Amino acid sequence: MAEYNLTLPAMGESIAEATIIRWLKNEGDSIKKEDILVEIATDKVDSEISSPVNGILKKKLFSANEVAKVGSSIAILETEETFKIFPEEDVYAVSPCKRFYSPLVRTIAYKEEISSSELDTIEGTGYKNRVTKKDILKYLHLKKKTRIISPNYAFLSSYNSQNHEEIVEMDRMRKITASHMIESKNISAHVTSFVEADVTNIVKWRDKIKDSFQKNTGEKLTLMSVFVECVVKAIKDLPMINISVNGTNIIKKRNIHIGLATALPNGNLIVPVIKDADSYSLGGLIKIINDLIKRARSNQLKPEETQGGTYTISNIGSFGNLFGTPIIHQPQVAIMAIGLIQKKLSVIETPEGDFIGIRHKIYLSHSYDHRVIDGVLGGGFAKKVALYLEKFNCYTKII
Secondary structure (H helix, E strand, O other): EEEEEEEEEEOOOOOOEEEEEEEEEEEOOOOOOOOOEEEEEOOOOOEEOOOOOEEEEEEEEEOOOOEEEOOOEEEEEEEOOOOOOOOOOOOEEEEOOOOOEOHHHHHHHHHHHHHHHHHHOOOOOOOOHOOOOHHHHHHHHHHOOOOOOOOOOOOOHHHHHHHHOEOOOOHHEEEEEEEEHHHHHHHHOOEEEEEEEEOOOHHHHHHHHHHHHHHHHHOOOOOOOHHHHHHHHHHOOOOHHEEEEEEOOOEEEEOEEEEEEEEOOOOOOOEEEEEHHHHHHHHHHHHHHHHHHHHOOOOOOOOOHHHHOOOOEHHHHHOOOOOOOOOOOOOOOOEEEEEOOOEEEEEEOOEEEEEEEEEEEEEEEEEEEHHHHHHHHHHEEEEEEEEHHHHHHHHHHHO
16 A cells, blocks of 8 residues: 655645644544544634545654644555656646646646645635646745644643642633734834724614514624724725735735634634625625624634734624723734723714714724824724714615
């Protein structure tokens, strides 16, 4: 029988490694193609790796809680199947997942011992998402550049009876979050501006149609869709919020990918991303937001669904908080926290004069990187979002 190296596939451009959670097969077990062999955890998202061949699991190269880099071999399988890539072919070859590869890309894959299953994981930037020479060379560069680290992420707890203290080791996700938060504070010069917005029209609109909307669509009508829509509008008006920094260079993002900081049932945090958020109608935003949050809380997100965000929103109002100072999600340069909606006595200005009335108010907390964003832009952006919220038409129809 021939040996087949099972490699850790690429799971997004910025994902360089994954933690082995547990093996579902033992050494010596017979396996069938598409059998799930191992569960892995990337940056906050758990995934599964299945066997691309029929055969036997000969050897595991990583144990549970060890960390492997993308592209490294994690197991050796024995199989009678032949896996040859023929570089002399002068036609586009089709992979098992129906992707097309040019002879040049196949040749490079052959020389670098990249299997068909691993090749299928490389993100393509060519026509119809085909993998180009540049794509595969970049992938190889990242493979060689990335090192393996092997921390023990096991959950440990001990109790000191003398001092009445319990020592609990952070779980894997908490360690990752802690590292990211410290990194962000070290990288960005954080400044936070606060703005109050009147969202009475939005609250009345939701209260009026939420029951019929859920009955007709099966979707829960939350206000986050409106917040996302208003943030997107403000980004279009002030695109220098939608940037990142590389040394002394500012990178302007053409796409608007909105991250939604989401609290999980275990208290941890994850940030699913709405890709191309400006391409959705309000109805489309409602559907995708509900789907992302539901799958985030049931641990069903794909790794790429937490990558690539260009701006993040955090709903701290769901914890009963009025405002806060959120930490920027790197490599972004700004983040907005949405506070609790409160009824307040407010001065209402009308052509007939000023009146006192009960209004629904909310605080927007906008943290931004003072290296590249000054108060006129950072504070102005928060005010722009507030104005869009206040201008919301309570007769808006969801399309």
